Amino acid sequence: MMRIGHGYDVHRFGAGRPLVLGGVHVPCDRGLVGHSDADVVAHALMDAILGALRAGDIGALFPDTDPAYAGVDSLVLMARVADLACERGWKVVDADCTIAAQAPKLAGYREAMRKNMARALGVSVESVGVKATTTERLGFVGREEGIAAWAVVLLDRA
Numbered sequence: 809m810m811r812i813g814h815g816y817d818v819h820r821f822g823a824g825r826p827l828v829l830g831g832v833h834v835p836c837d838r839g840l841v842g843h844s845d846a847d848v849v850a851h852a853l854m855d856a857i858l859g860a861l862r863a864g865d866i867g868a869l870f871p872d873t874d875p876a877y878a879g880v881d882s883l884v885l886m887a888r889v890a891d892l893a894c895e896r897g898w899k900v901v902d903a904d905c906t907i908a909a910q911a912p913k914l915a916g917y918r919e920a921m922r923k924n925m926a927r928a929l930g931v932s933v934e935s936v937g938v939k940a941t942t943t944e945r946l947g948f949v950g951r952e953e954g955i956a957a958w959a960v961v962l963l964d965r966a
């Protein structure tokens with residue numbers, strides 16, 4: 809039997825923050841605001857896995873009121889989610905992510921994001937897809953107020 813999961817997350821831009829996407833520090837004059845490193849694509853992918861596991865969501869697992877997660881590297885949390893999947897007898901076989909960002913241009917960082925998230929999950933880089941799109945200047949993404957990300961994942965029995 810296989811399981812499918814879907815995740816979605818949004819973080820707003822703020823000054824004086826690093827922009828971290830898929831574990832990559834993307835050069836930018838502002839970053840995303842969050843209790844953690846606000847890695848919006850890593851959060852979407854973790855939620856997709858937790859959805860497939862029927863194990864709640866990242867907010868339940870890693871509360872934003874817990875000082876332990878202040879500024880945390882989201883890939884560390886992703887490795888914990890992968891461990892949880894393993895403990896429950898599941899493995900990630902495939903994942904795909906879409907990042908909606910009007911700016912900055914992300915094409916040059918996609919491969920590094922794939923590698924980073926694949927490493928955190930303990931899977932081949934071929935098992936993780938990352939794509940970027942603008943929203944043609946429409947909506948909160950188009951106004952450059954924040955970045956949104958979606959992810960889907962397929963789990964199989966380990």
Ligand SMILES: Nc1ccn([C@@H]2O[C@H](COP(=O)(O)O)[C@@H](O)[C@H]2O)c(=O)n1
Nearest residue numbers: 909910911912913914915940941942943
């Ligand atoms: N932040 C982004 C957004 C888009 N890209 C790349 O540009 C292509 C065209 O985007 P449209 O939104 O105009 O369809 C997209 O397919 C990506 O390759 C990007 O690198 N960074």
Ligand SMILES: C[C@@]1(CO)OP(=O)(O)OP(=O)(O)OC[C@H]1O
Nearest residue numbers: 842843844866867870871872877
């Ligand atoms: C991972 C966490 C930890 O505080 O990150 P945040 O930066 O608070 O991001 P959000 O997507 O709002 O909620 C998930 C949190 O659990």
